[in-house]
Amino acid sequence: DTGVSQDPRHKITKRGQNVTFRCDPISEHNRLYWYRQTLGQGPEFLTYFQNEAQLEKSRLLSDRFSAERPKGSFSTLEIQRTEQGDSAMYLCASSPFNGDRLQETQYFGPGTRLLVL
């Protein structure tokens, strides 16, 4: 049984550089979520996909951020022109949504910790 995986686990970059993170959800989970967690805080919702369609984006997701899920399987989150304020843990979650909110439980990956110098 493989859970949600994320790559890389850690990323150090210089301000102004672009970074890309990958998330592989649990097989056959049709929903995929991205959250951001800063130190000492709870995760905050960024965006989510149902299959390949991006259905909702948070106001936290500035135009420097872009997420894709081209084939409805893995997803990528890209941050362009990184800023020091982007330093955080980026968490991915997936769920087997079947149209019934009562049945939806999100399963989280280990996260990608980003440090922008």
Added chain:
Amino acid sequence: AQSVTQLDSQVPVFEEAPVELRCNYSSSVSVYLFWYVQYPNQGLQLLLKYLSGSTLVKGINGFEAEFNKSQTSFHLRKPSVHISDTAEYFCAVNAGNMLTFGGGTRLMVKP
């Protein structure tokens, strides 16, 4: 809109003592409630969830939580903690298509 408040940022407790981690929420619609645990440098692991039915929910690792609609609370309890329970605990609500998390409570179990 919904929000979650975890009143205690840190809870120190001795090993084998009982513990309660408090969670209050606000929402204008029906909610579904979750507790997650996060060990250092790891992602979130689901402890338990309330979707409907019995208001007392049992989860993994001996944890349980009680949903109280009138007090809009979903407190997490364990009758006897272990050193291995030291971690960050997050309460979350799902009133739409995403989870809204509280700020977390750091449980520190001392020998």
